[in-house]
Amino acid sequence: MVTMAAVTPVLAGDVAAYLKRRARWSPLEIAFWIFAFASIWLFPGKYLILKDTAILALFALSLDLILGYAGIISLGQAAFFGIAGYFAGLIAKYGIINEPIVALICAGAVAAALGFVTSFLVLRGSDLTRLMVTLGVSLMLGEIANRYANITGGADGLQGVDVAPILGRWRFDLYGHNGYVYCLIVLFVCFVIARRIVYSPFGLSLRSVKGNALRAAAIGVPVKWRLVAIYTVSAGFAGIAGALLTQTTAFCSLDVFSLERSADLLLVLIIGGTGYLYGGLIGAVIYKFLQDWISNLTPQYWQFWIGLVLVVIVLVGRERMAAWTVTVRAAVGLIGARAWSRVWPRSPARGGAAPDGR
């Protein structure tokens, strides 16, 4: 007992330091975002694909929140993407809300509301049930949009969307520069919120539900409500992604609800990995790059190569690929530390922690 009393302050400091360190931005993360924002100047001719990548990344981030952190698999994120896309288009077309950022937040809220309502259907049952129910919801919405063509424009898409300048100042230009900067900033803000969420007690409780729902309930976690909450947030993020697409293209068509859109999202997360937030971002970059590169080489058969990449990823296994990247990371960290110690001989070397902080 005497020794225990002596140990406590050290242990308390250790616990506090560990918990603080857990959520710290690692150098790799900072480098990632510096590079992301540098892309505005680095690739001036590529704004359109960059913008699509940023939207896809945000959309994939929304799926990662439920799949990677709460273990909810979904083939219906397009439902939220689509409803917010149409909402953003309609309010811009009829001049109900003109300012894009306010409109974006409203569109996200509409998608979140739909997410909240449908969460009660989705949270029942197993993975397969969830896949089917989420898919069903997005198919139904797609068909409703098709049926009410007088409002949505039906198969021709929503025409005549006129998006006002952002904050009354920055117009969506033809080259897509402002559009890309806008999407990137929105992606960053949403990412920071998501990051905050996953490192909070709420985020920890989600991981516990994903890891062992039985035990989570047995330690007092209201499992159902936590899942409802994250599903709602995820729907909101997906909606913001959908509204960004409408705002930056001044157009919205029925394919926002398509199964392909939801399925692409799973591909992105299979490529990038789940449960560390960067999976959706990195996956989106790789997916868009591959799509662009391969479709330049073989415009007709690019999906063959995407398919091949997918099969290889799944067969080799991301675990093994992750192990390789750990080696690469360690090597990069070592080289970095050496270079650093040459510049500042006395400063302590910093290890390159993984973005997920493990």
Place this chain on the structure above:
Amino acid sequence: MDRRAVPILETIGLEKRFGGILAAQNVNLSVKKGARHALIGPNGAGKTTVINLLTGVLKPTAGRIVLEGRDITDTAPHERVRLGMARTFQINQLFLDLTPLESIGLVVSERLGSGADWWRLVGTKSAVIDEIVEIVERFRLGDVMHERTAILPYGKQRLLEIALAFACRPRVLLLDEPAAGVPEAERHELLATIEALPAEVTVLLIEHDMDLVFSFADRISVLVNGALFVDGAPDEVARDPRVKAVYLGEELDA
């Protein structure tokens, strides 16, 4: 009136039917406040069914469960935890991807009402830190608290299993075969921690290991074929010829 005579947890005519099988029938269990109560019985006697009924994992076919005078028969499992009853599992139910520190931090955050807090980072409240530290020390998890739970030695996992339940600060703690499968070398540490549980926490222990039961319990209920068979002080139960006949036999003679 003796404070300890007040039942903190009671079941009245509890029954659970799985199709044609009666897994629990007319179970009237009364656990006194502060007791070290053991529930024993041969394999398949329905011990785990009773625990699952008490904690709300299963819904009873008939009967009532009363915790501190409040009927909790229809209360959700996580609500029962909030009302002061926590359990451990016979087979570890841990969060394998989290560290012991994160797992305990999670339980403490939930209990202190910041479980739904989505903006604050974990462990920025000093009250949470203090409690985490206390539990880490009590369950001797300090040296492994940063490891992933999946790679801990089995004995440490078993300790964490109890630590998570204890971190809920229950007034009634249900231990479902806490020593099951723990290798001899790690056993002592586990038993010492169970012995050292605070006296004000009522413990209902389900156990196969008769040494542990008789060294620990001040009251024993014997469950046979889903029904309460004998209920009394350890020496009464040990002497009871019916208990010897159906269950204890050799273990006591040895």
